[in-house]
Amino acid sequence: MKTIKNLLIGAFILAAVNSYSQCDTIALICNDHITSGFISDGQMYRALLIDDQIAEFHTTFYGDAKYRIASCSGTTDGNLLFRVFDEERNFIFTNEEYLNAPYWDFDVKSTMNCVIEAQLDPSALSSGCAVLLIGFKQ
Amino acid sequence: MKFNFNPLRVSAAAFAIVVAFGCGGDKKPVIPEVKPVDKRESLDPEKAAIFKVGDEIISIPSPVQTAFLLKKSGVSYRNDMLNSPKNLSSYSTRFQRAVNLGVYGADLGYTTIYGQTADAMNFINSTKRLADDLGVTNAFNPDLMKRFEANMGIQDSLLTIMGDAYKESNRFFQDSEQEDVGALVLSGGWIEALYFTTVVAKNDGPESVKTRIAEQKGSLENLIKLLQQNAEEEEVAEFVSELIDLYYLLDEVESTYVWKEPTTDEATKTTIINSTTEASIKDEQINAISAKVESIRNHIIG
Numbered sequence: 361m362k363t364i365k366n367l368l369i370g371a372f373i374l375a376a377v378n379s380y381s382q383c384d385t386i387a388l389i390c391n392d393h394i395t396s397g398f399i400s401d402g403q404m405y406r407a408l409l410i411d412d413q414i415a416e417f418h419t420t421f422y423g424d425a426k427y428r429i430a431s432c433s434g435t436t437d438g439n440l441l442f443r444v445f446d447e448e449r450n451f452i453f454t455n456e457e458y459l460n461a462p463y464w465d466f467d468v469k470s471t472m473n474c475v476i477e478a479q480l481d482p483s484a485l486s487s488g489c490a491v492l493l494i495g496f497k498q
Numbered sequence: 499m500k501f502n503f504n505p506l507r508v509s510a511a512a513f514a515i516v517v518a519f520g521c522g523g524d525k526k527p528v529i530p531e532v533k534p535v536d537k538r539e540s541l542d543p544e545k546a547a548i549f550k551v552g553d554e555i556i557s558i559p560s561p562v563q564t565a566f567l568l569k570k571s572g573v574s575y576r577n578d579m580l581n582s583p584k585n586l587s588s589y590s591t592r593f594q595r596a597v598n599l600g601v602y603g604a605d606l607g608y609t610t611i612y613g614q615t616a617d618a619m620n621f622i623n624s625t626k627r628l629a630d631d632l633g634v635t636n637a638f639n640p641d642l643m644k645r646f647e648a649n650m651g652i653q654d655s656l657l658t659i660m661g662d663a664y665k666e667s668n669r670f671f672q673d674s675e676q677e678d679v680g681a682l683v684l685s686g687g688w689i690e691a692l693y694f695t696t697v698v699a700k701n702d703g704p705e706s707v708k709t710r711i712a713e714q715k716g717s718l719e720n721l722i723k724l725l726q727q728n729a730e731e732e733e734v735a736e737f738v739s740e741l742i743d744l745y746y747l748l749d750e751v752e753s754t755y756v757w758k759e760p761t762t763d764e765a766t767k768t769t770i771i772n773s774t775t776e777a778s779i780k781d782e783q784i785n786a787i788s789a790k791v792e793s794i795r796n797h798i799i800g
Contacts, residue, residue, distance in 0.1 A: 384669065384673075387669070391665075397654065399560070399562065399654075399657045399658060399661050400658070400661030400662065400664075400665050401557065401559065401560040401661070402560055402603075402660075402661050402663075402664030402665050402667075402668060403557055403558070403664075403665065403668050403684070404665050404668050404669050404672070405555060405557065406672070407555075415555070416555065417555035417556065417557055418555070418556055418557065418720055419556075419557035419558075419559075419720070420557075420558075420559050420713075420716045420717045420720070421559075421771070422559060422563055422567075422710075422713070423713075423775070425563065444769075446755075446757060446773060447716070447755075448755075448757060450757045450773075452760050452769065452771060453760065453762065453769045458764060458767070461767060463767070464767050464768070464769065465766070465767055465768040465769070466768070466769050466770075466771055467768060467769070467770040467771065468771045469770070469771060469772055469773070469774060470771075470773065470774040470775045470776075471710075471713040471775050471777075472755070472771065472773055472775055473716040494557065495661075496560065496563060498563065498566040498567070498570065
């Protein structure tokens, strides 16, 4: 029984490490989209998604700044859909309308709180690590 | 079904894989359960308590953006408002090291934006020391330090290197399930950047800087949610309590948000967000907020 337990723990650790590694690899690929003078906000947002699960996060965009959101899953571009809303859930943007563009820029006139949702494109992936990165420039 | 970004989910999913392969045991390990969020509930802000955490994933604006604002607003460089690297040796607890890693990061960003290379070198060394103490050996490795030195004076490169280092730290804290430490680093950077603005605003600073103070309620709300997820430690609980007091001061600042349709240009892959937020802050509010921020910051930096 003890051996099984140890094997279980080992398998769990291995699976977790593999999942993290998958996210890290995707983040590295995604980082290539934070270019053209954009500076990373120093954070990495990730989630393991299955089927139609939606990952959501909340952020503040400062006024008079330009932001880039890069969204990635898998090893190729276009596997992750993302939608941007204001805090009242007014719709601002989805990359789904632009061939699942892996990144998009936002010119923000005035400081605002935003909600970003991310979801795997069901036609591309049924599960995987979703990574979002944010860059800014003044 | 809806899930929020959370590295713990990766562990939970990995655990689910193990269970799915039919391995049983006497006792299941305690792993945070992956809970779906009801979309209707999350869509209605009225239903959520102000500081309810749930599984929301939070992003805090970079302190570098505030340093940019100060420079752009014509505010002069002030070395005296930064946290002296001499304080470094007094940071012995995990809490102190984590928040001050954020504080020194903000100071590093500030000195970099103002082109103060000697000060920037002091702060990169301070951040490296604290990162090492927290076990983040990859983020501020010798290669990065060399790159930083080699790029002295090239602002864009330095900011990119810094962003990469902090992202690597953030990844490390997520991977090692120390999200609480990652949250403290972010909060240290946030409070230091707010401290810059209050010092400037109190001294007859430009309107743009005063407005930046008025705009902090949303970020602070997010920050409190983030910290509350792991506020069992006494030092953290006290810190959160102080931040909540600050939140109530910021909550008194008048702010009006007006939704306007955004404009998207496919050719440049850009969406212009036209909505506006008008915030007006009175001098007495600035004074009260400044006093609170200074008190919190003094507690942090020691």
